Amino acid sequence: MRNLKLEIEYDGTNYAGWQIQKSHKVTKSQSHKVKTVQETIERNLQKILQEKVRVIASGRTDAGVHALAQIANFKTQSKLPLANIQKALNSLLPEDISIKDISEVKEDFHSRYSAKSKTYRYVILNSGLKSAFLNKWTLQVPYKLNMRLMRQEAGVLLGRHDFSSFCARGSTAKTTTRTIRDISIKTRPRPLCAISRLGKRRYPCLLSRQALIIIDIEADGFLYNMARNIIGTLLELARGRFKRGIIKKILRAKDRKLAGPTAPARGLFLVKVNY
Numbered sequence: 608m609r610n611l612k613l614e615i616e617y618d619g620t621n622y623a624g625w626q627i628q629k630s631h632k633v634t635k636s637q638s639h640k641v642k643t644v645q646e647t648i649e650r651n652l653q654k655i656l657q658e659k660v661r662v663i664a665s666g667r668t669d670a671g672v673h674a675l676a677q678i679a680n681f682k683t684q685s686k687l688p689l690a691n692i693q694k695a696l697n698s699l700l701p702e703d704i705s706i707k708d709i710s711e712v713k714e715d716f717h718s719r720y721s722a723k724s725k726t727y728r729y730v731i732l733n734s735g736l737k738s739a740f741l742n743k744w745t746l747q748v749p750y751k752l753n754m755r756l757m758r759q760e761a762g763v764l765l766g767r768h769d770f771s772s773f774c775a776r777g778s779t780a781k782t783t784t785r786t787i788r789d790i791s792i793k794t795r796p797r798p799l800c801a802i803s804r805l806g807k808r809r810y811p812c813l814l815s816r817q818a819l820i821i822i823d824i825e826a827d828g829f830l831y832n833m834a835r836n837i838i839g840t841l842l843e844l845a846r847g848r849f850k851r852g853i854i855k856k857i858l859r860a861k862d863r864k865l866a867g868p869t870a871p872a873r874g875l876f877l878v879k880v881n882y
Contacts, residue, residue, distance in 0.1 A: 608682050610716055611689070613662070614708040615677040617644050620743055620873065621703060624670045625677070644668075644704060648679075651699040655692060656685045665718045665880045666725065669832070671872030673744065675728075676707065678880045680718045718880075724788060724827050726879040727834040729870065731820040731842075733794075745819070746874040752820070752845035754792065760844055761790045761822075763854040764837065771861035773840070775832035775869065783861075785833070787826045795819040823878070832869050840867035 621642065627649075628641045645662055652660050664679040685692075693709045700706070732741055735749040767786040774783055795818070822841070824834055840857065843849045849867070857865045 608684060608714070609686075610680055610682050610712050610714050611692070612710050612712045612716065612718065613648075613679045613681075613706055615644075615648070615674060615679060616705045616707050617674050617677065618703040618743070619644070619668060619671050619673045622647075622670065624672070625664050625666075625668045644677075647700065647704060648696070651696055652681070654699065655695045656683055656687070658684060663718050665722050666829070666877070668875075668877055669872055672875045672877070673873075674877040676879055677877055678718045678722070678882075680712065680716060721882050722880050724825055724881045725829065725877065726789075726823055726825040726881075727829065728876045728878045729822045729824075729834065729838045729874050730876070731822070731874060732818065733820050734818050743873060744876075746871050748820075748842065748846075750846050752842070753847070754794070754820075754845065756851060757841050757845040758792050760851070760854045761792060761841060763858070764790060768858050769861055770830055770833055770858070772857045772863055772866045773833045773836040774830040774863065775836065776863070778831035780830055783830060785826050785828050785830065787824060789823070789825040791821075791823045793821050793823075795821060825879075825881075835870040835872065835875060836863075836866055838870040838874075842870065843867035 622644050623641050625644045627643050627646045645664065649660060649662050652662065660681045660683055662679045662681045664677055668674055668677070689709045689711065693706050696706050730741075730745045732738060732745040732747045733749075733752060734747065737747055738745070764787050767784060769784050771783045774780070822838060824837065826833075840849070840854070844853060844867075
């Protein structure tokens with residue numbers, strides 16, 4: 608029995624998350640009413656390997672959430688070369704899912720339980736001008752944000768805390784205590800920043816180095832909607848709806864009602880899993 612590890616990239620826009628829904632079985636006659644990334648990969652792997660497989664991911668991503676490097680593993684009796692499996696699988700998968708790498712790992716490797724930390728990234732388009740290209744993968748925020756305050760308050764989240772206030776209802780986690788190892792908030796120019804003039808008019812939004820805000824959060828684990836709830840809270844703070852010191856109060860309260868709204872899924876990416 609071989610244990611194979613996959614590195615997967617996907618655009619989650621058209622999927623109901625990673626995990627197969629309970630009512631959704633992988634059969635030849637399935638209706639695809641509930642499309643998930645896991646089901647799509649498993650169904651096509653079965654065609655290649657001619658056996659039933661269960662692909663286990665490092666963690667579930669919710670509906671609409673993307674991944675640059677989701678890690679998953681599965682066990683198989685097949686002796687097909689790794690390169691052949693990868694090539695065949697990529698040829699069958701839809702355009703919004705790609706197998707970036709495949710490798711054989713030790714029998715006891717488990718993509719979820721062997722993981723030591725994960726990094727999620729949230730991308731914000733801080734501009735009043737919408738983007739035809741970035742709309743699917745960013746949250747557009749048209750108002751000015753206090754970046755200095757956002758960075759200061761984000762620092763309060765570092766370390767080991769009870770993140771009950773940032774956990775959505777429906778979580779099955781045994782404990783709400785997690786350790787955030789790093790939070791970085793950076794700004795980047797938009798892809799069209801090199802264009803300074805279009806005709807006689809200037810378009811400062813295209814040049815602003817504040818146009819894209821990238822927030823990376825690394826933690827030993829994430830609760831249900833934890834990353835998106837943190838982002839929603841930081842945005843409320845940065846736009847002036849929350850006052851300085853609110854993050855500490857929210858953490859201590861252990862009350863989801865005190866935190867900000869859940870940021871939309873489209874701006875969230877799973878970018879790295881550390882083992």
